[in-house]
Amino acid sequence: MQAFGKVAVLMGGFSSEREVSLDSGAAIVAALKSKGIDAHPFDPKETPLEQLKAQGFQTAFNILHGTYGEDGTIQGALELLGIPYTGSGVMASAVGMDKYRCKLIWQAVGLPVPEFAVLREYSDFDEVERRLGLPMFVKPAAEGSSVGVVKVKEAGRLKAVYEELKHFHGEIIAERFIGGGEYSCPVINGEGYPSIRIIPTTEFYDYEAKYNRNDTVYQCPSDLNEADEQQMRLLAVQGAEAVGAAGVSRVDFLKDTDGKLYLLEINTLPGMTSHSLVPKSAAETGLSFADLCVEILKTAHVG
Numbered sequence: 001m002q003a004f005g006k007v008a009v010l011m012g013g014f015s016s017e018r019e020v021s022l023d024s025g026a027a028i029v030a031a032l033k034s035k036g037i038d039a040h041p042f043d044p045k046e047t048p049l050e051q052l053k054a055q056g057f058q059t060a061f062n063i064l065h066g067t068y069g070e071d072g073t074i075q076g077a078l079e080l081l082g083i084p085y086t087g088s089g090v091m092a093s094a095v096g097m098d099k100y101r102c103k104l105i106w107q108a109v110g111l112p113v114p115e116f117a118v119l120r121e122y123s124d125f126d127e128v129e130r131r132l133g134l135p136m137f138v139k140p141a142a143e144g145s146s147v148g149v150v151k152v153k154e155a156g157r158l159k160a161v162y163e164e165l166k167h168f169h170g171e172i173i174a175e176r177f178i179g180g181g182e183y184s185c186p187v188i189n190g191e192g193y194p195s196i197r198i199i200p201t202t203e204f205y206d207y208e209a210k211y212n213r214n215d216t217v218y219q220c221p222s223d224l225n226e227a228d229e230q231q232m233r234l235l236a237v238q239g240a241e242a243v244g245a246a247g248v249s250r251v252d253f254l255k256d257t258d259g260k261l262y263l264l265e266i267n268t269l270p271g272m273t274s275h276s277l278v279p280k281s282a283a284e285t286g287l288s289f290a291d292l293c294v295e296i297l298k299t300a301h302v303g
């Protein structure tokens with residue numbers, strides 16, 4: 001397939017999610033090659049990004065997670081270099097990394113988000129506690145992997161939790177507890193894909209459950225009835241559209257005990273290892289991992 005030319009799979013990078021990215025990247029290089037595409041690994045930590053041109057790369061498949069990967073910075077650099085890249089652009093990437101501003105946008109377009117409050121030094125913590133109720137979740141807006149996420153259960157603890165978390169970059173937000181189940185729904189090229197139910201064996205889907213345990217259950221197809229499934233896919237598409245996400249993204253959801261669905265966060269650069277959620281969901285529709293990679297590559301763009 002000549003249309004893409006020499007393809008750089010951008011992987012590894014500088015963030016704490018480097019290892020996951022290398023895993024995803026290796027799977028993508030192999031998949032693209034199996035489709036006859038001239039794909040090569042490219043790690044910006046080892047080779048400066050400006051070398052892409054000198055090395056003859058014409059297209060970039062971005063699978064760098066976290067800082068300098070899915071936050072808009074690498075996207076800006078690729079824009080300047082004029083190299084078409086997969087996935088979201090500068091703005092959607094930056095918004096997707098900021099839970100607070102993402103929620104503001106979703107709220108503004110009428111999408112359901114758990115009630116929340118931004119915590120500041122001068123907040124009325126008692127008022128926030130009364131309004132959101134207990135338990136509630138408090139978290140840094142700019143982290144991921146459940147880092148800094150705290151479930152607050154005791155009355156009068158909120159201020160102390162804020163003090164513990166305020167060193168994190170960006171805002172600290174408090175959220176109403178939504179306790180009826182956790183889901184994730186991929187959006188691929190503007191289309192909602194089968195949802196996945198996530199059932200952690202820990203109290204919530206914390207760092208342990210994400211990376212250090214192998215007993216978290218991922219159900220795809222999930223347990224939603226047909227109407228809720230269609231509703232979730234529509235909300236996921238609308239959530240991605242609202243922030244301007246492109247290519248592949250994954251919108252995470254919480255379901256309340258009364259069945260109502262809430263958007264939790266968007267991931268504009270979801271993992272693509274063989275056991276990641278997006279490939280699992282795509283496979284449900286008959287889309288193989290290799291075909292999925294080609295579909296993503298087709299959306300490479302600049303400008």
Ligand SMILES: Nc1ncnc2c1ncn2[C@@H]1O[C@H](COP(=O)(O)OP(=O)(O)O)[C@@H](O)[C@H]1O
Pocket residue numbers: 114137139143144145146147149175176177178179182204205206252254264265
């Ligand atoms: N409002 C909430 N209600 C119930 N559980 C929550 C809430 N917010 C976060 N959680 C739990 O904490 C986990 C991590 O929170 P999340 O906002 O997704 O941050 P991260 O970006 O670190 O994944 C979620 O997957 C969920 O298990």
Ligand SMILES: [Mg+2]
Pocket residue numbers: 145146252265
């Ligand atoms: Mg999350």
